[in-house]
């Protein structure tokens with residue numbers, strides 16, 4: 001018992017004086033060392049005080065905390081031990097000195113440690129109460145310290161020689177009271193002591209009651225401070241954990257090597273007042289580490305097992321867990337994933353590139369010239385419009401906004417809502433090469449791909465909402481990508497703080513899903529006086545009311561928007577989201593979409609202030625441009641069809657006209673370069689024929705009139721002229737030949753169509769041929785004109801003949817007569833029967849005609865000389881007639 005007391009005492013230099021019997025006991029040699037050391041520290045009040053305070057300058061750096069801790073805790077323990085562990089109730093009688101000497105041994109370190117094990121279940125509340133009590137004592141002690149310290153010290157030193165007592169220590173004061181009893185007679189002290197005792201007693205009773213089953217006798221197993229025990233166990237556990245961690249981390253070997261030197265070092269640092277204990281503690285021996293860590297009182301036990309100390313004193317390896325350094329993943333390309341793809345590349349392409357990107361080489365740096373080459377070769381890049389565009393200072397924030405990022409069914413909506421029909425599900429058949437591009441069936445149907453309806457997995461480019469989810473998870477305003485701004489004249493709005501690629505998802509439109517009746521009700525009541533509405537038609541006659549909703553509710557309307565609001569089916573459920581338009585979005589742009597606003601009533605119609613060129617003026621429904629365009633397209637198609645029909649009809653007509661001259665027609669068409677051109681001549685042919693015929697007719701008429709005027713002056717030259725014409729059939733063909741090649745061809749065509757088949761002489765006669773081919777009206781006209789020309793010619797000939805009758809030299813031979821007659825027969829018999837008859841009957845000699853054909857110079861002279869009377873008229877008329885014929 002005494003040994004224990006000594007241990008306890010020695011181990012706790014700052015602990016209050018144990019009792020007078022301690023001093024009566026002869027000090028042991030080893031304890032002397034300790035006593036000397038601690039005496040040096042504790043003799044003066046300053047030292048005592050400084051030890052209780054947090055800064056003990058005298059103590060070494062390593063000793064300081066230990067001493068301080070020891071002081072407080074052990075003192076508490078002693079207090080507790082003094083109060084709780086007193087087995088003899090008589091010893092606590094008032095007025096008698098407290099039999100500390102009897103009690104103290106039970107509060108030795110060993111016992112405490114044993115008690116620690118028993119008291120592992122002590123509650124925190126009791127610790128707290130202890131602490132409070134001790135602190136109260138401390139407060140009191142400090143207050144009274146100034147007045148009493150000197151006396152106490154002098155008394156102590158002078159009377160009782162208690163060097164280990166630290167008078168200034170609050171605990172020591174209370175201890176002193178406990179032990180000395182009458183020595184401290186002041187009322188406050190007693191009161192405090194009683195309070196502390198009461199608290200401790202209560203605590204002890206509680207604890208005793210708790211462990212009554214395990215402790216047969218109070219005296220044998222005194223209760224040690226619960227707090228201490230819990231600390232011990234905690235520290236023990238911690239050290240065990242650290243040991244384990246060290247072994248896990250593979251540092252055991254290093255520790256093993258360090259332990260040798262560390263042990264030596266620690267031994268040197270260890271308090272030198274370690275007293276080797278001669279008498280081993282009794283049965284209540286606790287694990288050494290606990291003692292060692294708790295207080296000086298444990299030192300003996302530590303000393304008695306020196307071979308264990310290196311292991312027990314395993315250094316607490318601090319596993320420093322560095323915070324992982326965060327690298328900025330985006331610089332200039334805020335919000336954009338890095339890619340080597342050209343800016344012009346589509347997003348799907350980029351996704352593919354990212355998917356197949358090889359990991360960056362990390363072993364060796366790039367060669368020296370790599371940077372130079374990169375600089376020289378250059379690389380296209382897209383610089384955001386505004387890399388850093390903070391919001392203007394003093395931007396107000398929408399206070400009334402209640403945010404929700406998920407759709408919430410309200411009222412009857414959830415019960416009315418029906419699950420999607422399986423029929424509405426879609427499955428895509430895309431392959432990796434295409435990667436669910438714009439041809440993906442799911443995309444086309446506004447179905448988001450997932451593992452259930454698409455087999456491409458990460459290579460799929462149709463998982464916008466999934467992407468949005470990841471962005472939201474990553475957090476940060478550049479991932480979210482949008483922020484609320486205050487616009488000048490449209491309330492709040494939303495702008496981007498990063499870039500968005502064309503058709504990239506930006507933000508989901510969420511809110512309360514309500515029925516239509518609920519919506520109307522809200523419109524009538526809650527939103528009656530509102531200027532802004534956050535209602536949007538959703539699905540199944542439901543409406544999203546984003547008055548409580550996501551940030552997308554602040555997106556304003558524009559008649560020329562840069563975004564689209566789209567409804568997609570994601571995992572069988574409809575969801576609305578804002579997507580970037582075809583132009584993409586630059587940093588700092590205000591996001592807008594076309595509301596296609598239905599104002600419900602006329603009084604809700606609002607003026608649009610989007611400021612776009614194509615502004616519709618009001619927030620109203622979008623004009624049905626598509627429908628209009630479709631109607632226009634249909635009208636155009638109808639007109640085209642009509643034209644085609646007409647063209648086909650005309651072609652059919654022309655084909656019918658050219659029925660007899662198919663082969664020649666084919667020849668004409670063959671000359672055209674293309675199919676279109678092949679069709680053209682058919683149409684132009686009729687026109688050209690018509691024009692050619694008209695010209696010929698007009699000329700023939702004019703020539704006819706001229707002939708009539710100069711009829712009287714016709715001479716033999718006329719006969720020659722008439723005889724020189726080869727045949728009437730060539731006349732119409734020759735005339736165009738003098739003109740442009742196009743007209744020639746036209747004329748040819750005309751000739752081909754009509755004339756070649758009709759013998760020129762008979763044409764006139766065969767005028768009834770018109771009845772044979774009544775459809776060929778134009779050809780008939782031509783025939784008529786040629787007939788008229790022939791008539792004119794025949795008339796001229798007849799006149800010439802008549803004249804030649806009178807002339808002596810121009811008597812035709814029989815052959816000439818026959819020819820003339822033959823020519824005359826070409827005239828329409830009906831029209832010129834008389835003339836023909838006359839010509840025949842007269843049998844006028846028209847021999848010079850064949851001569852004229854030859855037209856030798858002698859003949860010309862002769863004719864000139866003979867035709868003296870008709871000198872003027874004859875050449876001109878004949879020439880004109882010839883020309884007219886030729887033209888015709």
Ligand SMILES: C[S@@+](CC[C@H](N)C(=O)[O-])C[C@H]1O[C@@H](n2cnc3c(N)ncnc32)[C@H](O)[C@@H]1O
Pocket residue numbers: 489490491492493531532533534553554555556557558606607608609610
């Ligand atoms: C969904 S809210 C948009 C956010 C709203 N600006 C705010 O401050 O909360 C729709 C309302 O914004 C206003 N608004 C949106 N676009 C507008 C525009 N182009 N011209 C005028 N007002 C507009 C209208 O009052 C409309 O009812």
